[in-house]
Amino acid sequence: xxxxxxxxxxxxxxxxxxxxxxxxxxxxxxxxxxxxxxxxxxxxxxxxxxxxxxxxxxxxxxxxxxxxxxxxxxxxxxxxxxxxxxxxxxxxxxxxxxxxxxxxxxxxxxxxxxxxxxxxxxxxxxxxxxxxxxxxxxxxxxxxxxxxxxxxxxxxxxxxxxxxxxxxxxxxxxxxxxxxxxxxxxxxxxxxxxxxxxxxxxxxxxxxxxxxxxxxxxxxxxxxxxxxxxxxxxxxxxxxxxxxxxxxxxxxxxxxxxxxxxxxxxxxxxxxxxxxxxxxxxxxxxxxxxxxxxxxxxxxxxxx
Numbered sequence: 625x626x627x628x629x630x631x632x633x634x635x636x637x638x639x640x641x642x643x644x645x646x647x648x649x650x651x652x653x654x655x656x657x658x659x660x661x662x663x664x665x666x667x668x669x670x671x672x673x674x675x676x677x678x679x680x681x682x683x684x685x686x687x688x689x690x691x692x693x694x695x696x697x698x699x700x701x702x703x704x705x706x707x708x709x710x711x712x713x714x715x716x717x718x719x720x721x722x723x724x725x726x727x728x729x730x731x732x733x734x735x736x737x738x739x740x741x742x743x744x745x746x747x748x749x750x751x752x753x754x755x756x757x758x759x760x761x762x763x764x765x766x767x768x769x770x771x772x773x774x775x776x777x778x779x780x781x782x783x784x785x786x787x788x789x790x791x792x793x794x795x796x797x798x799x800x801x802x803x804x805x806x807x808x809x810x811x812x813x814x815x816x817x818x819x820x821x822x823x824x825x826x827x828x829x830x831x832x833x834x835x836x837x838x839x840x841x842x843x844x845x846x847x848x849x850x851x852x853x854x855x856x857x858x859x860x861x862x863x864x865x866x867x868x869x870x871x872x873x874x875x876x877x878x879x880x881x882x883x884x885x886x887x888x889x890x891x892x893x894x895x896x897x898x899x900x901x902x903x904x905x906x907x908x909x910x911x912x913x914x915x916x917x918x919x920x921x922x923x924x925x926x927x928x
Contacts, residue, residue, distance in 0.1 A: 660741075660900075696720040699727070716745070761869040777808055780840045795843070840865070849879065867886055867888075
């Protein structure tokens with residue numbers, strides 16, 4: 625079987641053309657089984673799942689989906705199980721960049737190709753990585769906040785799960801911008817665990833400790849919604865700028881249109897899932913295609 629690596633920059637138009645030139649289920653000569661390892665089953669990751677399932681159906685690929693429940697041990701065990709089942713390829717969304725390295729290396733040793741979706745591990749070999757630019761997303765969100773605050777004010781950084789590559793990269797992107805704004809004070813950096821409940825709980829405490837809070841940077845949409853609900857319940861939403869790295873979901877978009885969230889730098893999880901499956905199929909058949917997933921900025925009318 626031919627093995628080569630090919631990197632190509634494309635846009636989402638590639639999807640709208642139905643992956644022109646790529647084999648579909650009706651003329652496929654191969655039947656593959658892929659494992660999709662998701663770190664959790666939040667609405668964001670469920671959207672990755674739906675995109676992957678739609679493309680798998682189109683290509684005639686059997687897709688086995690596993691929910692890691694944000695536990696690296698659980699996810700490592702799930703990968704071990706799929707290695708034992710001799711799946712043809714693994715699509716991995718790592719719970720923890722470091723903790724998943726041994727599992728990825730086991731897949732490498734078993735000659736099972738790995739593709740990273742949305743997040744990556746710090747070691748092992750993957751044939752492709754499908755994600756939006758997390759550093760760019762964090763930088764865009766915090767640049768917007770800096771401009772809204774005119775370079776002065778109090779900011780809360782609502783971080784994702786510690787150790788996740790997306791958390792590390794989004795934080796780095798935001799902080800690279802804040803270096804140019806010494807009069808923006810980061811009053812707290814706390815993790816909301818990428819969950820709505822976590823964002824709400826942490827935000828309640830931050831609001832109590834910081835009566836003059838001006839802005840919130842959230843590293844995903846679920847935490848941003850939780851933080852927004854906490855601020856709304858406390859009568860503190862008016863005048864508070866919330867910018868997030870979002871998913872572009874219907875619910876998030878509605879809150880932006882209502883002006884309750886100022887900015888969503890929206891990733892496209894369904895596209896990530898679909899491109900991951902398509903690239904895996906293409907790799908097993910011919911070679912590898914890498915397609916960066918572009919970001920989309922969704923801005924509230926009142927914050928433009």
